[in-house]
Amino acid sequence: MGQNLFIQNALSPPILFFFLGAIAYALKSDFEIPAPLPKLFSLYLLLAIGFKGGIELQKSGFTYPVLPTVVAAILMSLLIPLICFVILRLKFDVFNAAAISAAYGSISAVTFITAESFLESQNIPFDGFMVAALALMESPAIIIGLLLVKFGATKNRPIKRKMKWGSILHESMLNGSVYLLLGSLLIGFLTSAVDPTDIKKMEPFTGELFYGAECFFLLDMGIVAAQRLARLNKTGAFLIMFSILMPIINAVLGSVVAKFLNLDSGNALLFVVLCASASYLAVPTAMRMTVPEARPSYYISTTLGLTFPFNIIFGIPVYMSLVNTMIPQI
Amino acid sequence: MGQNLFIQNALSPPILFFFLGAIAYALKSDFEIPAPLPKLFSLYLLLAIGFKGGIELQKSGFTYPVLPTVVAAILMSLLIPLICFVILRLKFDVFNAAAISAAYGSISAVTFITAESFLESQNIPFDGFMVAALALMESPAIIIGLLLVKFGATKNRPIKRKMKWGSILHESMLNGSVYLLLGSLLIGFLTSAVDPTDIKKMEPFTGELFYGAECFFLLDMGIVAAQRLARLNKTGAFLIMFSILMPIINAVLGSVVAKFLNLDSGNALLFVVLCASASYLAVPTAMRMTVPEARPSYYISTTLGLTFPFNIIFGIPVYMSLVNTMIPQI
Amino acid sequence: MGQNLFIQNALSPPILFFFLGAIAYALKSDFEIPAPLPKLFSLYLLLAIGFKGGIELQKSGFTYPVLPTVVAAILMSLLIPLICFVILRLKFDVFNAAAISAAYGSISAVTFITAESFLESQNIPFDGFMVAALALMESPAIIIGLLLVKFGATKNRPIKRKMKWGSILHESMLNGSVYLLLGSLLIGFLTSAVDPTDIKKMEPFTGELFYGAECFFLLDMGIVAAQRLARLNKTGAFLIMFSILMPIINAVLGSVVAKFLNLDSGNALLFVVLCASASYLAVPTAMRMTVPEARPSYYISTTLGLTFPFNIIFGIPVYMSLVNTMIPQI
Amino acid sequence: MKRLDLIFSERELDDVLSALEKAEVPGYTVMKHATGRGPERIVTEDMEFTGFGSNAHVIIFCEQEVIDKIRENIKSVLSYYGGVAYVSEATPL
């Protein structure tokens, strides 16, 4: 069955468009999507998933299992960076280890979306409130990353790089993509409480268009991931191993927690995917600002060039099998 | 009831996204929508409202109250600048006074759209032909502004800045946004006469997507308005007062005319909003070209930084109450 | 009836928006659609027609008349450049003649789309597999153009410009727009075999939005075509004649082949339009890279400034009449 | 050879380019979407969507004579709407 899932995932439009982009780079086609068009799609996707998540959260309210799941997600985004940090310190200095750890504690919204699409075509139900978990896993991971630097490297840093609590919170909460996601979530939540007709009027934009826009964006992500992958040789074997094995470890951890939370298989997959995925939007941006000592190529190239494609191509079906094994469906 | 309207308006997605943008700026988030993406949305909105307006105009034909309303709108766009000019001359030279006056005589398409969305969620009907009024209020306001300069400042200007009728008409009729709006109106009008199936095929683009695109655009307008507001301190108290009070005065004028025209409350609100709103697209562009002596910050910062947010946040519900008082609903 | 068709075509939204753009340029309006927004629409249109074509191809399979039609289309894209080359050599050197010939052998996707919209509003059915013909006519035309240079000008070229088979194939198959079109076709073909629900989820993006996006793109094409037309005076009367007469000759050829293939009138029109239209995307790009001796203004200005507008305004209704005469409808 | 840098509102681009063509420059390069601040005005990115226009940066490599021919026309455009023009030395590679 696992192999079946793999093929079904690989032949879905989002993944095929991702391949189309990656192959364009590999074959040296001059196909490209010029800046800032990819930004349009990334803004759109964040706005749309936030907004829809807010609506669903309003519907479900904070009943079981919403609150425990969200809390567990936040805890995972604090715990995972610590595990990563311990592993990464074997090879990297505090700055690099902390920055990479933060990325893996955080999430990739596009991986999440792809997992949702996968569940939809498998006809497995899942709940909209999982987006709240997604939205709330970015900031804690950033904070823990910055704290690791603050306390791990306090002696080595020149005075002007001493981190202040203000800027840690600013970077973690007000980063453009975190802000848009959380803001749209709140707007969806508020609006659907007040006026359901407004929600309906948004539906063609945030709902119907979503799948196509996702495919278009993945086309670009294919090019970008292939470019990053091509440059990965400089990062060394340790990091390459890390960026494949760590998601799997995190997925296993996540599936245990999901079982413990008693989630249905759909929500469980999403939870696992949140744990397994790594951030290439909010976290790298925050790290670049606050930990300039860390090499961006370490935390961007691995997350974008390896972890992201691994997760959407192999990870999702594998994690689905894992979830199916651990959480027997009725 | 007025307070109720205010809250309902403030909690609608367009206004909430506007706030989201404004707060991003206020909190120094790095959230931004890079150029030329906002242009995409402004072009889209102009095309879509023009096109839909043309269809509605075709439907209604030039029966009562279409023609008198449109004529009254044009007259208002000539009259309002004259009133503004008299007031502004107390503090400003001819050039600045004329440029600001023209902006207030003209209209803000986004304010109009927001008012339409407001009416829709209040379930108050309104007519599509009001878009024709909107489209026809830009050029006269520009012309009157330029005439005020031509005759008010004829002696002080160097020869090469003498205004010619040709360039006055060119600036007022062929300005990019006026041109797109009028052109799309005409296309909608023509097409719906010939082939209704073509109209239906446009509907997903110009119709269904509209509300979401409006929200996305208002998100950017929130950032821009907040930036402008932050720079307003240099323009002085007089202009700040003007940019709040003048819309109210114009709204009262507008509501009297609307009552006189016997408009229903929906159309009356739109008419009032047209009078109260000020232009930040066509008029500033035209003024920049023809009246370089005027300071752009005066006529852009006030319209974008104060009048626009005031109108969409407070103005629309206040004007609705005004209209409800003056035009008793059956 | 021919005149009737002409008016119906001229009053359809795509053509009217094209005029709106062209007139903006002619009247020196400052209306413009800044880069890279037109690229967004051209990428979107290629992706959408490819994807939908793939679905249709999956539906129809390779039954009659799919295969013969596609083969005939490929043959036409090899034959037409040869005819063009003979004619053009009367006035131009090998490089320019070959480059222009390749452009006319290839196709214009936007002309094809406009023809489809025309058929839809005429309620004339046509088949989706024609997109496969479209997608497969670009590369052969490029190859034949490069072969004409390779063998026609082999002695005059410096060594470093000697063409290699590898780069000929690379340019013809991996050009950005060819790649996106073929790739999307394949994705549509594969996906619809596996999972029809995924196809449905793409529909709002690739299907419903299409007509509006087409209109928006034609608005920009109007500006671009008018700019090119304005610069055509330098290319000389021969080329101007060529770019109007050659499409007609190719259309006649195409209609004979279409009759021979026994196509219905809808598919026949599309076949004729493919023959008559000339490329301004893939071919010019490929020629620029491999035949830098040819003047781009020759092959871009004529295809964009004359052949393209001629085809969408006059060509489509004329070719329809031609098809109606040759292929009597039941 | 000289290098001339012109920075001004993109709305004057057509005027400036035709002034350059009149002076028979051998070529020029245009970069749009520049923002900035001058002695009086501040030009921000949002001016692009309002139609107000951001700045254009034009670079011309040419001989001193061409610079002399350009001067009058360019200065009259720039004095009207604002903008800057600076000349520096440049040698072909």
Next chain:
Amino acid sequence: MKRLDLIFSERELDDVLSALEKAEVPGYTVMKHATGRGPERIVTEDMEFTGFGSNAHVIIFCEQEVIDKIRENIKSVLSYYGGVAYVSEATPL
């Protein structure tokens, strides 16, 4: 007159501009969306959509004194995050 060229990550743009304002530059021009490579890092176009930011190229025409006033502040920003700053001669047209 001098011409100062600054190239650095657009995320430091606000810091750099306020350093320029403090030195009372007569004006400046900003061009965003530049990519490039420095001694350590490579900046590519995809950094724009990840929020990481591409480079900004800032040009300032000013007197030598202003350059001297600018130096300290700019250098401290550029030494922190990387970027280059070069001065050359320029004459008003």
Next chain:
Amino acid sequence: MKRLDLIFSERELDDVLSALEKAEVPGYTVMKHATGRGPERIVTEDMEFTGFGSNAHVIIFCEQEVIDKIRENIKSVLSYYGGVAYVSEATPL
């Protein structure tokens, strides 16, 4: 130090950049989306969506030796497809 300005079609960007890397430049900056006119051709904005490509403007700050190393390779690319290359003086801030 020297400043090298290269302006050419963005389709040759990869070739030019690898020529620069071969000459071991300390860094470079690329600005795309430039339009312009040269002795033969005019490059307009619409070339971006047709895939034909607009121009790229590349700036390199480096020592004279690097310029000398660059020269041959760059010239062969530019002579094939067109484009300009100029050197001027620059001093680090």
